[in-house]
Amino acid sequence: MYRKLPCKRIDGELCEDHLHEVIEEVPLALFVNGRHAMTAMMSPVMLEEFVTGYLFTEQIIKGIDEIESIKIEKNRMSVITTNLFKVLGPKKTILSGCGGSTSFIDTEKLPKIQSDYHITTQEIWNAGKAVLNSELHRLTGGIHIVALLDGEKIVAVSEDIGRHNALDRVIGFGLRNRMDLSKTYVMVSGRISSEMVRKCLIANIPIIVSRGATTTLAVETAEKTGLTVVGFSRGGKMNIYTHPERVSVVKPGP
Structure with a gap:
């Protein structure tokens, strides 16, 4: 997924020839x-x-x-x-x-989430530590991460230059393995967009979590269609923007 390309690395006054890992596109x-x-x-x-x-x-x-x-x-x-x-x-x-x-987007034409799936805040934090700990990201700094999970169990992980591509991959993994996606959720490293919300709705995935931000249209669409949107999930904190009834709040563990 990456190649080492030559560059000039500058560190203060130091300039040297260097090979750096660059993500493939x-x-x-x-x-x-x-x-x-x-x-x-x-x-x-x-x-x-x-x-x-x-x-x-x-x-x-x-x-x-x-x-x-x-x-x-x-x-x-x-x-x-x-x-x-x-x-x-x-x-x-x-x-x-x-x-x-x-x-x-026409929310009237989008499916509504049909799921009784619940998770805890502790499960989300624990999963985030495992999912978002990417060696590829540390090497290249150039990829998004999307994971399909059940509680703290990682079902599939995709890393890609585009977070929408990565989301399609984990949904495709679930379909090819004939999983009940209504009993899963997705975690993403980047911003939650309205398009990512739409893809979750089509797949009937009830919760999407990000360590980053979301958009207003993503929140508005999720609120009308039953999807739970969680942003800024890191360091024992998170913002639950829509349908918080799916997430039980527990005291952060070590």
């Missing part, structure tokens, strides 16, 4: 039933999981059983679905800061 074109669906700039890992999660969260497929085959070669991902004549429409939302189409 590659273009990958997705074709569905022979038609171009999109081209993503991303980290070249967990590609079948990404394709599965992307097709599902963009509502091109309704489930894993609609995928007949996935073929990956060089910079091209080709998918054949059970419905060969399905028309690929535009995305239904603007992506927050990462490109997208020119239409806006």
Whole structure:
């Protein structure tokens, strides 16, 4: 996921030749039933999981059983679905800061969360210590981390230059392993956007947690659709912006 590239490293008055770890970014074109669906700039890992999660969260497929085959070669991902004549429409939302189409969120058309899943604040803090402790991030400083969890149990972790790509991967992992995503939650290293909220709603993942910030549109959308949004989860603190009934508050442990 990274290569060592030459650079001049400056430290005060010291200047020296250096090799530094730089995260890979590659273009990958997705074709569905022979038609171009999109081209993503991303980290070249967990590609079948990404394709599965992307097709599902963009509502091109309704489930894993609609995928007949996935073929990956060089910079091209080709998918054949059970419905060969399905028309690929535009995305239904603007992506927050990462490109997208020119239409806006309509919360009336989004699914509502159907889940009785609960976690504790201590489980969130403990999981954060494990999930966000990334050697790749320490080396490169250039990736986002997204994890799919059940309590403190890490189900899947994805690291990518784009947090939306990483979220699609862990959702795809859950689908390919036929998990009940309503009994899981996701933790992200970066900002929670409205697009990440939308993807969680499509997958019926009831809670999204970040060690960073969220946006107003993400909070407003989550409030109307039953999703729990937690931000700034670090150092024994957190902000629960929506549906706090899913998170039980306990005293922080060591």
